[in-house]
Amino acid sequence: MERKPLTLAEKTYMPQIVSGLGITFKNMFRKKVTMEYPEVKPPIPEGYRGQPALVKDPDGREKCVSCQLCEFVCPPKAISIIPGSIPEDSEHANVEKAPEEFDIxxxxxxxxxxxxxxxxxxxxxxxxxxxxxxxSREELVFNKEKLYDIGGVREDEHFKWKKKKEAEVSGNPHH
Ligand code: SF4
Ligand code: SF4
Structure with missing residues (x-):
């Protein structure tokens, strides 16, 4: 098949270069949709589900009572817990258990x-x-200390294990 001969303008490539640069310039003035990750991070919506971590209450007590429900429910079996008991002379002994080991x-x-x-x-x-x-794979198994470091302190809404609350409840039979 006979090829169509190039015109003089096509031979110089100028129309193609100019139209290509036109697109480049147009995009230079558009709103940027890229960001310089990781220095710049996108805003994280509320309720985002990222890494799980353990939290303590404002008194420094481990909230976890090593009931192992999370270990049981976790679909990929990422959690492993060795339950432990809180020593009777501990200031937090109004709760019986805390995890001895807790890995995710x-x-x-x-x-x-x-x-x-x-x-x-x-x-x-x-x-x-x-x-x-x-x-390494090993360093991505987070132990209890690391999980508490990440989670920090979180006040809960129920305070059901607080000694103060217990005293209030026992002092007032209507509550
Ligand atoms: S083992 Fe601890 S973290 Fe897991 S469900 Fe029970 S109290 Fe919660
Ligand atoms: S996979 Fe397991 S550890 Fe991870 S969020 Fe789900 S239940 Fe929690």
């Missing part, structure tokens, strides 16, 4: 939030961090 394998976790949903003690919450990285 962040490589297994699918951030479903079921652990937070099921926890009867408001002891485990999904955080807004989604950037979890490491150089």
């Amino acid at each position: 394998d962040m490589l297994r976790c699918i951030y479903c939030g079921l652990c937070e949903e099921v926890c009867p003690e408001e002891a485990i919450f999904l955080q807004d961090n989604y950037s979890i990285n490491g150089l």
